[in-house]
Amino acid sequence: MAGKVRFFAVRTTIGQEYNVSLLMEERAKASKIEVHSLAVVSGLRGIVIVETDIPHVVHRLSYGIKHVKGVIRGGMNIDDIIKFIAPRPVIEMVKVDDLVEITSGPFIGMKGRVVQIDKSRGEVKVEIAEAAYPLPITINAEYIKIIGRKEETESGVET
Amino acid sequence: MPKRILPFKACVKCKLLVPPNVEICPNCGSRDFSDDWEGIAIIINPEKSEIAQALNITNPGRYALKVR
Numbered sequence: 001m002a003g004k005v006r007f008f009a010v011r012t013t014i015g016q017e018y019n020v021s022l023l024m025e026e027r028a029k030a031s032k033i034e035v036h037s038l039a040v041v042s043g044l045r046g047i048v049i050v051e052t053d054i055p056h057v058v059h060r061l062s063y064g065i066k067h068v069k070g071v072i073r074g075g076m077n078i079d080d081i082i083k084f085i086a087p088r089p090v091i092e093m094v095k096v097d098d099l100v101e102i103t104s105g106p107f108i109g110m111k112g113r114v115v116q117i118d119k120s121r122g123e124v125k126v127e128i129a130e131a132a133y134p135l136p137i138t139i140n141a142e143y144i145k146i147i148g149r150k151e152e153t154e155s156g157v158e159t
Numbered sequence: 160m161p162k163r164i165l166p167f168k169a170c171v172k173c174k175l176l177v178p179p180n181v182e183i184c185p186n187c188g189s190r191d192f193s194d195d196w197e198g199i200a201i202i203i204n205p206e207k208s209e210i211a212q213a214l215n216i217t218n219p220g221r222y223a224l225k226v227r
Contacts, residue, residue: 018165018199025201036208038201051208078209086213142227
């Protein structure tokens with residue numbers, strides 16, 4: 001059963017994925033369309049993923065809904081989308097000396113270097129690169145994005 | 160990710176999305192909710208859905224994929 005193509009992508013206006021998915025849910029329930037699930041993931045902008053065994057119902061599900069731009073040809077299997085649905089936590093992937101970007105909070109958009117990792121609390125200590133003096137801050141690992149490994153930071157720091 | 164204006168909050172324990180006036184999660188009974196969530200999985204048929212199996216979801220409903 002695993003590996004069967006049963007995920008189809010519906011293209012929507014960017015920013016309307018949630019609304020479209022809720023409208024499609026209503027239609028699937030009202031018209032008893034055989035859809036197992038719908039998903040909107042943060043890694044795919046303007047895409048709603050539809051899980052069904054019958055490919056042609058995706059057209060019936062999405063036809064005429066506002067902000068739907070069409071159905072993408074072809075399908076995916078569970079291996080293709082599992083990394084979007086259940087991504088590995090950042091705290092497991094981050095290493096000391098990684099170049100990271102802060103994605104939330106007062107330091108949003110700033111880049112820095114990881115100096116310490118606390119796996120039990122899920123926090124990392126980051127030294128802000130843009131600061132004039134060493135400025136280590138402790139933040140939750142959810143709020144950082146890894147943008148470079150140690151080797152890459154040495155060569156590509158001049159950006 | 161698009162700016163979210165949906166009227167939902169997510170249960171921190173089971174990630175179920177509920178309207179903001181709900182006080183106890185109908186799925187797990189928790190009282191912890193968060194407004195900072197991302198991604199949505201609408202499970203209609205949990206027995207047949209591979210997404211539900213991957214996320215260990217047994218009840219149909221709307222779930223957030225990431226809750227902070």
